[in-house]
Amino acid sequence: xxxxRTAAPALxxxxxxxxxxxxxxxxxxxxxxxxxxxxxxxxxxxAGSQWWTAFGxxxxxxxxxxGLAQNLTIQQALExxxxxxxxxxxxGAGGLPSLTxxxxxxxxxxxxxxxxxxxxxxxxxxxxxxxSWLLDLWGQYRRATESANASLDAAYSTVDVQRLTYLQxxxxxxxxxxxxxxxxxxxxxxxxxxxxxxxxxxxxLEAGAASRLDVVQAEGLVNSTLxxxxxxxxxxxxxxxxxxxxxxVSSSTIIAQMQxxxxxxxxxxxxxxxxxxxLIRNRxxxxxxxxxxxASTAQIGVAEAKLFPSIxxxxxxxxxxxxxxxxxxxxxxxxxxxxxxxxIFDGGALRAGVKSAESTxxxxxxxxxxxxRSAVEQVENYLSAVSRDAQxxxxxxxxxxxxxxxxxLSTASYKDGASSLLDVLDAQRNVTAAQxxxxxxxxxxxxxxxxxxxxxxxxYVPASKATLAQAPAKAKVVKVAAKKAN
Numbered sequence: 001x002x003x004x005r006t007a008a009p010a011l012x013x014x015x016x017x018x019x020x021x022x023x024x025x026x027x028x029x030x031x032x033x034x035x036x037x038x039x040x041x042x043x044x045x046x047a048g049s050q051w052w053t054a055f056g057x058x059x060x061x062x063x064x065x066x067g068l069a070q071n072l073t074i075q076q077a078l079e080x081x082x083x084x085x086x087x088x089x090x091x092g093a094g095g096l097p098s099l100t101x102x103x104x105x106x107x108x109x110x111x112x113x114x115x116x117x118x119x120x121x122x123x124x125x126x127x128x129x130x131x132s133w134l135l136d137l138w139g140q141y142r143r144a145t146e147s148a149n150a151s152l153d154a155a156y157s158t159v160d161v162q163r164l165t166y167l168q169x170x171x172x173x174x175x176x177x178x179x180x181x182x183x184x185x186x187x188x189x190x191x192x193x194x195x196x197x198x199x200x201x202x203x204x205l206e207a208g209a210a211s212r213l214d215v216v217q218a219e220g221l222v223n224s225t226l227x228x229x230x231x232x233x234x235x236x237x238x239x240x241x242x243x244x245x246x247x248x249v250s251s252s253t254i255i256a257q258m259q260x261x262x263x264x265x266x267x268x269x270x271x272x273x274x275x276x277x278x279l280i281r282n283r284x285x286x287x288x289x290x291x292x293x294x295a296s297t298a299q300i301g302v303a304e305a306k307l308f309p310s311i312x313x314x315x316x317x318x319x320x321x322x323x324x325x326x327x328x329x330x331x332x333x334x335x336x337x338x339x340x341x342x343x344i345f346d347g348g349a350l351r352a353g354v355k356s357a358e359s360t361x362x363x364x365x366x367x368x369x370x371x372x373r374s375a376v377e378q379v380e381n382y383l384s385a386v387s388r389d390a391q392x393x394x395x396x397x398x399x400x401x402x403x404x405x406x407x408x409l410s411t412a413s414y415k416d417g418a419s420s421l422l423d424v425l426d427a428q429r430n431v432t433a434a435q436x437x438x439x440x441x442x443x444x445x446x447x448x449x450x451x452x453x454x455x456x457x458x459x460y461v462p463a464s465k466a467t468l469a470q471a472p473a474k475a476k477v478v479k480v481a482a483k484k485a486n
Contacts, residue, residue, distance in 0.1 A: 019139030020308070021301020024150075024294040027368055031276040031376065037383050043274025046282050046458040047160070052171055055265035055446070059257060060174050063247060067170055068163060068462040070248040077155075077162040084148070084155040091148035095141030097133040122324035132314040143301030150298060154291035160284035163460035166246060171450045173242045178264045179443040180236035184229060185261060186435045190428065191225045193407075197424055198222055200415065214421040221425055225432075264442045267449040273383055273456050279375045282457030286375060289368040296361040303357040306350050309342040375455065382452035389445035396438040403430040 034040045052064050068074065109121040136142060198218040204210035240258055244251040280286055315336035322329060343350060407427040413419040453459060 018137060019142055019301060020304035021139075021143055022297060024146075024297040027290065027293060027365055029369055029372060031372070034275050035273055035376075035380055035383055037380075037387055038273045038275070040275065041272075043272055043278040043282065043456070046274075046278075046456060047461040049453070049458040051271075051453040051459050052167065052450075054267050054269060054449075057174075057262070057265055059262070060171065060265065063170055063174065063243065064167060065462070067166055067247045071162075071166045071246055072248055074159065074162045074166055077159040081152070081155045081159065084152040088145060088148040088152055092141055092145040094134060094144070095136035097131060100130045101128070102130075103127040122322060125321045125323075126318065127320075128316060128318040130314070130316040132312055134310060134312045137311065138305035138308045140302055140305035143298045143305065147295040147298035147302065150291045150295035154288045154295065157284040157287040157291060160460045161288060163462070164284065164454050164457070167459055168450055168454045170243065170246050172447060173239045173246065175265050175443055175446045175450070177236055177239035177243065177258060178262055179439055180232050180239065181258075181261045182264050182439040182442075183232045183436060184236065186432065186439065187225055187229050187232060190432050190435075191222065191229075194218070194222045194225055194428060197411070197421075197428065201421055209417060210421065217421060217425060221428065264439065265446045266442060267446060271383075271386060271449070271452050271456075273379055273452070276376045276379075279372065279379065279457065283371075283375050283455075284457060284460060286368070286371050289364070289371040293361065293364040293368050296357065296364045300354065300357040300361055303350070303354040306353065307343065309340060312339045312341070313337075314339060378455040379452065382448050382455055385448040386445075386452050389441070389448055393438070393441045393445055396434065396441045400431070400434040400438050403427065403434045407431050 050061075050064070053061055104126050106124045106126075107121060108124070198215070198221075201210050201214050201218045205212065205215055237255075240254050241251045244254040247254070274282075280290075313336075315334070317332065317334040319332040320330060322331075407424070407430075410419055410423045410427040414421060414424045
């Protein structure tokens with residue numbers, strides 16, 4: 001027959017292995033085998049892909065590296081990792097033994113003629129050590145630690161999300177700044193052409209070959225061009241100021257580096273988008289959603305564990321030493337024993353807590369699915385755009401060339417008196433509109449290329465990892481079931 005001394009520890013070991021609530025399993029969902037305009041070859045790890053270098057712009061490359069180390073939003077996300085690490089410690093602390101030690105010393109005495117022994121002093125020294133240990137029989141604190149660790153993983157992935165957000169914001173602002181610089185250059189070039197036309201019209205007015213109406217029309221076109229330039233300059237400055245904010249430096253520094261203009265960033269080539277299942281591994285926002293789901297699943301166990309009885313082992317020892325002129329001695333008191341807490345009537349609050357945790361977990365699963373679906377949609381959209389942007393740019397380039405030739409022909413014809421000034425002015429307007437459309441097409445092509453790379457989850461790992469927090473090695477890759485596209 002098994003003795004109580006043998007059975008009791010064994011029972012405690014069995015209970016210690018009990019963990020309430022469901023275990024988290026990597027979520028799955030059906031995904032197509034390929035993007036509608038993509039290939040079937042899977043991507044590897046694209047986190048370290050420095051896609052912005054494809055523009056061949058040294059300034060953009062330098063800005064990207066600088067901001068990864070200095071951007072304030074990224075630094076805030078890094079601080080949240082420290083907070084999440086502290087939360088892991090806090091979550092598991094309740095299931096560990098606690099020990100509190102205190103001590104005090106008191107000196108007392110009496111004075112006065114009515115006292116039997118005047119001037120007697122007594123020193124009393126007392127110390128107390130109290131220990132307690134709540135036995136985590138149902139895994140409440142183990143589940144809480146599991147949830148906190150999942151939240152820590154999410155904090156690491158959130159840093160990666162912020163890095164991607166920064167890279168997209170920076171690259172977009174740089175592309176937009178160069179776009180407005182291009183518009184300023186186009187306006188200034190056209191301003192020179194229109195002033196030449198105005199001078200020619202005034203000359204012909206003096207020669208009797210033009211009317212005052214022609215001169216006024218030419219002046220109007222010059223003034224309309226002059227009116228455009230300040231607006232372009234304002235927009236350019238706003239983009240430069242935003243770049244300075246992203247890099248956490250003064251605006252004057254970036255203005256000095258951007259002076260002199262520069263060509264619009266142009267991407268030539270293709271992007272390997274992989275397959276939809278790659279997004280589960282490469283997109284940090286998907287990982288954040290999965291880790292949030294894992295954290296909420298563990299919280300179900302925390303809530304369920306509160307439904308069961310809890311046992312706390314506690315004890316205390318308190319030695320006391322008294323010394324006086326008449327007597328001295330010591331006394332030690334101690335206590336030890338378990339206490340049982342059994343929830344019976346709570347108005348349904350504990351069971352409501354379980355239902356709430358279960359609902360939160362289901363909600364986070366749906367949020368994970370939504371994040372994956374949105375990621376696939378975004379890649380599909382920008383893949384379609386990138387594959388067609390080059391056609392738009394080529395057509396706009398041809399249009400500019402045609403209108404420039406038309407302007408040359410109409411100007412020569414006007415000088416010979418074979419056509420009217422209106423033909424020249426119309427040709428100038430067409431050239432300006434075509435040049436602006438070309439600049440906008442180049443801008444949109446670059447923005448689509450940036451968005452496609454960001455949406456496949458590329459480029460958030462900085463070249464130098466020494467100063468930045470690293471994702472934990474234990475972070476899991478979530479697998480999904482893929483189905484072949486029809």
